[in-house]
Each structure stands twice: as C-alpha cells, then as structure tokens.
Amino acid sequence: MLAALPLAEPDPLWALISAFRDDRRADKIDLVVGVYRDASGQTPVMRAVQQAETRLASVAASKSYRALSGNAAFNDGISRLLLGKDNEALDRQCTIQTVGGTGALRVLADFIALVSPAAMIWNTDPGYINHRPIMRAAGLGVKSFRWQDNGTGLDIDAAIADLANARTGDVVILHGCCHNPTGIDPSTEEWRRLAALCKDRGLIPLIDMAYQGFGDGVEEDARGLRHFAAELDTVLVAASCSKNMGLYCERTGAAMVIAANSGPLANIRATLERITRANYSMPPEHGAAIAACLFENPNTWLAELEESRQRVTTIRGNLADALADCGAPEKFQALRRQKGMFSLLPLDQRQMSRLREEFGVYGTANGRINIAGLLPDGVDRLAAALKAVSGAPSLARPVRASA
Numbered sequence: 174m175l176a177a178l179p180l181a182e183p184d185p186l187w188a189l190i191s192a193f194r195d196d197r198r199a200d201k202i203d204l205v206v207g208v209y210r211d212a213s214g215q216t217p218v219m220r221a222v223q224q225a226e227t228r229l230a231s232v233a234a235s236k237s238y239r240a241l242s243g244n245a246a247f248n249d250g251i252s253r254l255l256l257g258k259d260n261e262a263l264d265r266q267c268t269i270q271t272v273g274g275t276g277a278l279r280v281l282a283d284f285i286a287l288v289s290p291a292a293m294i295w296n297t298d299p300g301y302i303n304h305r306p307i308m309r310a311a312g313l314g315v316k317s318f319r320w321q322d323n324g325t326g327l328d329i330d331a332a333i334a335d336l337a338n339a340r341t342g343d344v345v346i347l348h349g350c351c352h353n354p355t356g357i358d359p360s361t362e363e364w365r366r367l368a369a370l371c372k373d374r375g376l377i378p379l380i381d382m383a384y385q386g387f388g389d390g391v392e393e394d395a396r397g398l399r400h401f402a403a404e405l406d407t408v409l410v411a412a413s414c415s416k417n418m419g420l421y422c423e424r425t426g427a428a429m430v431i432a433a434n435s436g437p438l439a440n441i442r443a444t445l446e447r448i449t450r451a452n453y454s455m456p457p458e459h460g461a462a463i464a465a466c467l468f469e470n471p472n473t474w475l476a477e478l479e480e481s482r483q484r485v486t487t488i489r490g491n492l493a494d495a496l497a498d499c500g501a502p503e504k505f506q507a508l509r510r511q512k513g514m515f516s517l518l519p520l521d522q523r524q525m526s527r528l529r530e531e532f533g534v535y536g537t538a539n540g541r542i543n544i545a546g547l548l549p550d551g552v553d554r555l556a557a558a559l560k561a562v563s564g565a566p567s568l569a570r571p572v573r574a575s576a
C-alpha cells in the first residue's frame with residue numbers, strides 16, 4: 174500500500190512560516206500567518222475568554238458525550254450573531270456546531286455532495302486557498318468567477334458575467350465579509366445584485382463568515398448574509414469563531430442551513446448529524462462552551478473585538494499614509510479601503526520574493542499580507558519596501574533567508 178503513496182506537496186504556507194522562523198534578521202516582518210496580532214505582536218487569549226474558562230472550570234460536572242449537533246446554547250447564540258437576534262429566518266434554519274470554520278465548510282460540502290452531487294461549486298478568483306481542496310475532497314466540481322478588477326476593487330460586472338454560466342442548483346461561495354485574500358467586500362448595492370442573480374438563476378449561496386466583526390462591525394459585517402437570508406429560499410452558511418473570539422486552536426465553528434420554511438428542518442438536522450457521525454461523530458465541547466458564555470454575556474467580548482477591529486483599521490490607514498508620504502504608487506492606497514486582516518498586494522511573485530529576500534518582509538507568493546501582523550514600528554519600513562519593489566528591479570544582491 175505505502176509503495177503506491179503519491180508524493181504530497183508540503184503546504185506552501187507552512188514552508189514560508191518555517192523560512193521566516195529561520196531568518197536571522199532582527200527586523201524581519203511576518204505578514205504570512207492568518208491570525209490576529211495585537212500591537213505587541215501577540216495573539217493573546219481574549220479577557221472574556223479567560224473569564225469564561227475560569228467559570229467553566231469551576232462548574233465542570235462531566236466530560237461525558239454531548240449531542241451530535243454540539244452545544245445547543247452555542248448553536249442558538251451563533252445563529253443569532255449571524256442573522257441578528259430578531260430575524261424571521263431564525264425560525265427556518267438549522268445550525269450545528271462544527272470543528273472550526275473548516276469543519277463547517279466540509280460538512281456543507283458533504284451535504285451538497287449528498288443532495289446534489291452534480292452541482293458545480295463557484296469560487297471567487299482570487300479566493301481562499303482552502304475552498305477548492307475542501308470542495309474537491311467531497312467529490313464536487315469547482316469553477317472560478319472573477320472577483321478583483323485590474324486595480325484593487327471588486328469587478329462586480331465580471332463576477333456576474335462569469336456566474337451567468339452557472340446552472341440552476343450550482344453553489345456560489347461568497348465571503349460574508351473581509352474577503353480572504355483581497356479584503357475586497359461588496360457594497361450594499363453589490364450584495365443586492367449578487368442576491369438577485371442567485372435568486373433569478375436558482376443558484377445556492379454558501380456564505381463563508383470567518384471574520385465577522387473585523388470589517389465594519391459585528392452587525393454591519395452580516396448585512397450581505399442577512400440580505401440573502403431575506404431574499405432566498407435556501408442559503409448555506411459556514412461560520413468560524415477562530416478570529417472573532419480568538420479560539421483558533423479550540424476549533425469552534427458552525428454550519429447553518431436556511432430553508433424556505435421550518436418544514437424540512439428536522440430532516441436537515443438528521444442529515445447533517447449523519448454526515449458528522451460518519452466523520453468525527455461530534456465536535457469538541459470546550460470552545461463552544463466558551464462561546465456560549467460570550468453570547469450570554471457579550472459586553473467584554475464585543476468591546477475587545479471592536480478594539481481588534483479598530484487596530485486593523487488603524488494599521489491600514491497608517492500604512493496607506495506612509496505609502497503616500499514616501500511616494501509609492503497610488504494603487505497601494507486601496508489598502509485603506511479594503512476590509513479585515515487581509516489584502517492582496519498589487520505585486521507579482523518576483524516582487525514578493527524581493528520583499529522577502531531584500532527586506533525580510535514575508536507575505537504569501539500570490540501577494541497576500543496579513544495587515545494585523547504589522548506592528549507600529551514596521552509601518553514605515555514596509556511602506557519603503559513596497560515602494561522599492563514596485564519600482565525598477567534592484568541591482569543589489571539579494572540577502573537570502575538563512576536556512
């Protein structure tokens with residue numbers, strides 16, 4: 174058996190992470206890893222999470238198995254966070270706790286493969302690096318539709334033109350907010366156009382909400398999803414608590430299926446549970462129990478999340494200012510308008526290598542940077558490096574990251 178094992182390429186992101194670790198330059202800048210960092214470069218446990226953990230530890234009664242759908246209070250809380258606490262769609266949706274946002278995507282992929290195996294999945298180009306592999310792993314076909322225009326904004330006409338090739342029953346993955354990797358989100362009007370297109374052509378939206386609270390605010394970031402929920406009979410939602418609660422390693426997320434009415438909900442739940450039962454049986458309790466505490470008593474958590482959101486927005490503004498001050502090309506000013514932790518730099522692979530080799534600035538090969546990885550003392554240096562690599566090629570001998 175093992176003789177036939179095909180060679181698996183190592184994950185390119187992890188290769189960059191170890192290259193960064195091995196780089197001996199003191200002023201190196203890590204913009205690769207997709208985690209939030211505070212102004213001291215840490216990814217701390219939120220205070221609200223620490224308080225919840227203390228409380229949970231003191232009342233823990235049993236580690237016995239929980240329900241296949243996970244923690245019911247969590248499922249209730251996250252559905253209200255996503256849809257809004259008084260949304261009529263709450264009565265026609267089913268939510269189960271999953272193993273992070275990735276687990277939600279995979280459960281939904283298996284759900285799609287079970288119900289309509291011939292459905293094509295439409296994915297933004299550029300898009301989140303793991304959407305395609307997850308959908309392919311469930312046996313589904315994947316096609317792309319354009320997202321970014323030649324500059325740094327959303328090309329809604331191109332997106333709609335490409336999606337005109339989708340057939341009834343096909344699934345369109347949309348990022349609920351803070352598009353990864355571009356940071357380019359639809360305006361209210363563009364959300365309306367996308368929803369109208371899905372409605373007219375019978376397409377099923379799968380809204381991936383991995384950064385709620387990092388764009389314009391917790392409620393504002395859900396406006397696209399809520400519009401879809403109001404307009405369409407069927408909406409799939411994958412949610413992650415990794416970023417907005419900092420629960421990365423606790424693997425806490427949710428899969429939601431919104432239906433036209435409450436009629437099919439029991440069967441949807443039973444189907445989702447059968448899918449998870451044949452995979453990991455049930456999700457881990459700890460992260461969901463923490464999240465349920467945060468939903469019950471949200472003030473401290475929401476204040477901390479707002480602090481994180483503002484830090485990301487401030488860094489975007491500071492970087493755009495520094496780029497303007499040093500005379501970098503105008504196209505970089507889009508960094509100010511884009512949302513959330515990620516932006517796709519208007520640089521090619523060669524320029525990204527130069528950033529890494531000459532300036533110790535690590536982003537992904539396709540140009541993605543994590544804005545939250547930038548510390549206050551790195552802003553001017555990054556702006557100067559971006560200006561340098563976007564101009565004429567350097568004659569200086571590149572300094573290689575040490576092995």
Ligand code: PMP
Pocket residue numbers: 207272273274275276301348353381383413414415421424425426
């Ligand atoms: N969707 C998107 C768009 C993401 O960026 C991520 C994680 N970075 C996920 C899903 C997966 O989230 P999780 O870590 O909770 O599995």
